[in-house]
Amino acid sequence: MTKEALRLHGVRKVHGTGENQVVALDGVTLSLSAGTFTAVMGPSGSGKSTLLQVAAGLDRPTSGEVFVDGREMTGGETELTRFRRDRVGFVFQQFNLIPTVDVLANVLLPAKLAGRRPDTARAEEMLGRVGLGDRLRHYPHELSGGQQQRVAIARALVTSPAVLFADEPTGALDTRSARDVLALLQEAVRVHGQTLVMVTHDPVAAARADAVVFLADGRIVGRMISPTVDAVAERLAHLGDDLVRG
Amino acid sequence: MLSLALASLRHRRSAFTASFLAMLLGATMVMTFGSMLDTAVAPGVDSASSETLITMASVVGGWSLLLVAFAVSSTLALALRQRATEMALLKSVGATPGQLRRMVIGETLVVCLAGATAAIPFGWGLGHLLLNLLRSTDQVAEGVTHAFGPIALGQGYGITLLSSLAAALIASRRASRQRVTESLLEARAPVPARIGLVRGLCIAFFLAAGIAQAVLTATVMYGKGSDAMQTAGSADIWFAIGLSLFAPLLIRRVPAALPPIVLFIGIATGTLSMQDMDNRAAAAAGLVKTTEQRNIETLNLVVIAMIALFACIMLINTLIAATAHRSREFGQYRLIGATPGGLMARVARESLALTAVGAVLGTAAALVTILPYSYARTGEWTPDLNPFISPAVLVVAAVVTFTTTLATTRRVLRTPAIRAVFA
Numbered sequence A: 001m002t003k004e005a006l007r008l009h010g011v012r013k014v015h016g017t018g019e020n021q022v023v024a025l026d027g028v029t030l031s032l033s034a035g036t037f038t039a040v041m042g043p044s045g046s047g048k049s050t051l052l053q054v055a056a057g058l059d060r061p062t063s064g065e066v067f068v069d070g071r072e073m074t075g076g077e078t079e080l081t082r083f084r085r086d087r088v089g090f091v092f093q094q095f096n097l098i099p100t101v102d103v104l105a106n107v108l109l110p111a112k113l114a115g116r117r118p119d120t121a122r123a124e125e126m127l128g129r130v131g132l133g134d135r136l137r138h139y140p141h142e143l144s145g146g147q148q149q150r151v152a153i154a155r156a157l158v159t160s161p162a163v164l165f166a167d168e169p170t171g172a173l174d175t176r177s178a179r180d181v182l183a184l185l186q187e188a189v190r191v192h193g194q195t196l197v198m199v200t201h202d203p204v205a206a207a208r209a210d211a212v213v214f215l216a217d218g219r220i221v222g223r224m225i226s227p228t229v230d231a232v233a234e235r236l237a238h239l240g241d242d243l244v245r246g
Numbered sequence B: 001m002l003s004l005a006l007a008s009l010r011h012r013r014s015a016f017t018a019s020f021l022a023m024l025l026g027a028t029m030v031m032t033f034g035s036m037l038d039t040a041v042a043p044g045v046d047s048a049s050s051e052t053l054i055t056m057a058s059v060v061g062g063w064s065l066l067l068v069a070f071a072v073s074s075t076l077a078l079a080l081r082q083r084a085t086e087m088a089l090l091k092s093v094g095a096t097p098g099q100l101r102r103m104v105i106g107e108t109l110v111v112c113l114a115g116a117t118a119a120i121p122f123g124w125g126l127g128h129l130l131l132n133l134l135r136s137t138d139q140v141a142e143g144v145t146h147a148f149g150p151i152a153l154g155q156g157y158g159i160t161l162l163s164s165l166a167a168a169l170i171a172s173r174r175a176s177r178q179r180v181t182e183s184l185l186e187a188r189a190p191v192p193a194r195i196g197l198v199r200g201l202c203i204a205f206f207l208a209a210g211i212a213q214a215v216l217t218a219t220v221m222y223g224k225g226s227d228a229m230q231t232a233g234s235a236d237i238w239f240a241i242g243l244s245l246f247a248p249l250l251i252r253r254v255p256a257a258l259p260p261i262v263l264f265i266g267i268a269t270g271t272l273s274m275q276d277m278d279n280r281a282a283a284a285a286g287l288v289k290t291t292e293q294r295n296i297e298t299l300n301l302v303v304i305a306m307i308a309l310f311a312c313i314m315l316i317n318t319l320i321a322a323t324a325h326r327s328r329e330f331g332q333y334r335l336i337g338a339t340p341g342g343l344m345a346r347v348a349r350e351s352l353a354l355t356a357v358g359a360v361l362g363t364a365a366a367l368v369t370i371l372p373y374s375y376a377r378t379g380e381w382t383p384d385l386n387p388f389i390s391p392a393v394l395v396v397a398a399v400v401t402f403t404t405t406l407a408t409t410r411r412v413l414r415t416p417a418i419r420a421v422f423a
Helices: A048-055 A077-087 A103-113 A120-129 A145-157 A175-190 A229-237 A239-245 B002-011 B013-041 B047-081 B084-092 B097-136 B150-177 B180-184 B197-218 B225-244 B255-284 B291-324 B327-335 B340-378 B389-412 B417-422
Strands: A004-015 A022-033 A037-041 A063-068 A088-091 A163-167 A195-199 A211-216 A219-225
Touching (some): A004 A048, A004 A195, A022 A048, A022 A195, A022 A219, A037 A175, A048 A063, A048 A163, A048 A195, A077 A088, A077 B340, A103 A145, A120 A145, A145 A175, A163 A175, A175 A195, A211 A229, A219 A229, A229 A239, B013 B047, B013 B097, B047 B150, B047 B225, B047 B291, B084 B097, B097 B150, B097 B291, B197 B225, B197 B340, B291 B389, B327 B340, B327 B389, B327 B417, B340 B389
Parallel strands (some): A037 A211, A088 A163
Antiparallel strands (some): A004 A022, A211 A219
16 A cells, blocks of 8 residues: 555666676666665675665666656756655765765755755754754764764755665764664654665664565565564575575 | 885876976976077077077076976975875875875876976977077077077976975875874865965065065166066066965865966966056157067067966866866765756856956956056056956956866766765
8 A cells, every 4th residue: 555665677787898797787676665664685796786876866777767756767967866856865884974064054955956945944853853953063074973974864864855775874883873873764764754775784784674685696586574683694694505506 | 115106106197197287388488498598608609699598588487487386386286185095095004104205205206207308399399489589589699599408407307396396295294294094084174274384484475575576676677667577577476376375265165276377367467468568668758669679579478478378277287187186076966966067057156256366366466567567667656558458368267267177077077976976
């Protein structure tokens, strides 16, 4: 009954030309309902970051279709950017905050870039939600890594995207900050109905999701509903076996 | 460390292109005027020809030495500043400040020697043309032949080596002072908009030197006719350098581009107006211009054009280097929703700000040449100026700034945002 937030249909992505061709995604078909939290896992080079970039409209698929919030993602960079502004948010391993403006201005930036009137009250509310309501006027370099990542999350959520994509969002953080960041992401899904797709190599992070999609050699090789840390780690350890047998 | 320096040069060819170009063009100009001195001291040159050559080489050659020293050191300083992260990485794997310094100086020497050596044929050729021009305008006797020797080479290599080594030393000192963690941090603190002690002293020195030349022009050179150009001509260069060192306070984006635009506007407006005033003063004195005088005018304009062209190329060079380095910054904006068109508009607004500040400072610098020269030449502080010179120079500066910056931005934006940020 729930609405479909993201759909990939037969998505292929080939990097390079001629003899140096590498197939990063080999016919991926995937559908995610609104309000779900999905983790994407797989060994290095399995295509998980490419999958996220193509799904988020940061890269174009070689063939196949991507639909976000029921609309197909097409066009040149300008059209794709306009499309992303309204429907897509990201969080990366690196925080990518603009170092020359303060925390509040960083969160207001997406609206300003989209030519909308920046909603300061909403930006402050988002920063309050990530626990940084008292750091509005600080600059990124004055914050810890965990705090910077929380600003990045506030910046991604402030536009109310249909889908939030996170690529190893805890990869650069210590255990404690990583736990805080994961709790925030989970809260966005459970409390606020956010759709979230997270690429990770960490079974602890993946176990927070509703479902895990396993990727190997550019193909979806498995799915797990209601994952646990041990089950995910176990499955991941034997992904190679499946491939050898398959 | 030299092998590391050479590897760094090989892999960062584009980053070094700007430095190499600055050294090549700078050494070419210095060698051109230096060869006039070589020609003057060659045996068998009559005293009148020799004097003309020495005057030209020391007056205009002196301006060019100053301009080249500043252009070379600021271009190199920009290239080195853009490598702060690489330096931090080297430190994090155990490079000592001494090793970093040796690496930076090693690279600089290689680029510098390559640039100055490549300049030899150009300097020789331009020197040859300049002497031909001097002979055809009868300022130098027919029999004088062009010589390219120790003075041209010494000045060419000397000025590029000295100014680039100075820049390399300052840059490596800054790099070795910075803590490793601080320099590797992604969210580096923005550069504070303030003037440090060294910069403050430099500003005071260059502004004072400019004012000193202006005072000399209005006092010692008063009533000495065209000879006042000797002191007035360099006043705007000194003053422009001094003013442009205020860049970090005035321009938030690409402050490195302010010095070349101020120098270009200052020198082009100042020297062209000076030559124009000289022509008008001669006409007002009721002198009917002889062919010889017309020829001298042409020659002066050629020399001024050469210097202005150098300043203009330095402006283009710096704008390309500074804009190309913003790939990651642009990428970050693109990831959070800036369109290519939006970024182009943003860059255009920055170019407008740069041109406006450059126009104000450059015009101020030009006045430091124009006003005292007017007083020395005509006894009037309010000069009768050609109304087209300043607007024409400003239009050229604006067109160069906008087209270079926008074209480079367009090229930078061809890299997908995701690669620009994470590669």
